[in-house]
Amino acid sequence: MTWLKIKEVANYLQLSERTVYKLVREGSLPAARIGGVYRFDSEEIDIWLRTKKSRAKRVRPLKIQGEEVAWAKISKEPDELKKRLLFIGLLTEKLSHHSSKPVIVGGTAVEFYTAGGYATADIDIAYPSELIDEVKDKLNLIAEGRYWYNEELGIVLEAPIAFVDAVAKEHLTKVKIDDLTVYLLGVEDLIIDRLNAFVHWQSTDDGNWAKELMAIQAEEINWFYLKDTAVDNKVDKALMKMADELNLRDKLSNASN
Numbered sequence: 001m002t003w004l005k006i007k008e009v010a011n012y013l014q015l016s017e018r019t020v021y022k023l024v025r026e027g028s029l030p031a032a033r034i035g036g037v038y039r040f041d042s043e044e045i046d047i048w049l050r051t052k053k054s055r056a057k058r059v060r061p062l063k064i065q066g067e068e069v070a071w072a073k074i075s076k077e078p079d080e081l082k083k084r085l086l087f088i089g090l091l092t093e094k095l096s097h098h099s100s101k102p103v104i105v106g107g108t109a110v111e112f113y114t115a116g117g118y119a120t121a122d123i124d125i126a127y128p129s130e131l132i133d134e135v136k137d138k139l140n141l142i143a144e145g146r147y148w149y150n151e152e153l154g155i156v157l158e159a160p161i162a163f164v165d166a167v168a169k170e171h172l173t174k175v176k177i178d179d180l181t182v183y184l185l186g187v188e189d190l191i192i193d194r195l196n197a198f199v200h201w202q203s204t205d206d207g208n209w210a211k212e213l214m215a216i217q218a219e220e221i222n223w224f225y226l227k228d229t230a231v232d233n234k235v236d237k238a239l240m241k242m243a244d245e246l247n248l249r250d251k252l253s254n255a256s257n
């Protein structure tokens with residue numbers, strides 16, 4: 001028997017450590033607590049992986065010709081970020097009869113705005129879970145707890161919040177991915193989300209990503225909106241400090257005029 005650490009399992013399964021933790025918490029991935037930390041029996045992980053692959057082989061293909069084309073395009077896409085965006089584009093198309101649209105939030109949005117600088121394996125979207133359930137069979141999604149899995153494509157989907165705030169909706173980013181459309185949380189609200197985690201939960205990593213987003217997207221950011229929202233969330237001091245460190249103080253100063 002060989003015991004593996006979280007990082008080793010994440011690398012082996014080609015998942016983020018965050019996703020591994022989620023699978024463990026959901027009881028999907030076999031794990032043991034040794035000395036207060038998770039450890040994984042390599043043989044059990046192999047059995048779990050074989051079982052998942054076996055189930056994936058039994059997933060039926062989509063039947064409608066147009067969907068088969070989209071499905072083939074997604075399955076053959078070598079870029080993992082684009083694959084996830086295409087999948088959400090297909091999900092959005094399937095739910096187009098509803099007035100609300102799935103909005104990509106969290107790590108996948110950060111990955112998009114940093115041009116792949118951030119890496120994540122799952123997709124967080126703001127959308128009601130019950131509406132996703134309406135189309136899960138059409139997209140070969142298997143529901144497990146708060147998550148949906150498409151094992152054929154390696155897609156892990158979670159809807160941690162049901163709706164994007166009405167104010168934030170005005171700042172969504174609409175992106176065309178081939179012939180599909182996806183919506184992402186605006187970069188300003190994404191920065192605020194990371195600043196909140198940095199200031200209120202002392203998450204250094206989130207602070208670093210807020211700063212990275214500001215640096216990369218400096219010319220695209222609505223600095224008026226960003227500053228006002230930072231004040232509302234009581235993270236304006238952290239925002240100002242990061243702007244100073246990035247030599248972007250003039251952007252915030254001009255936003256005051």
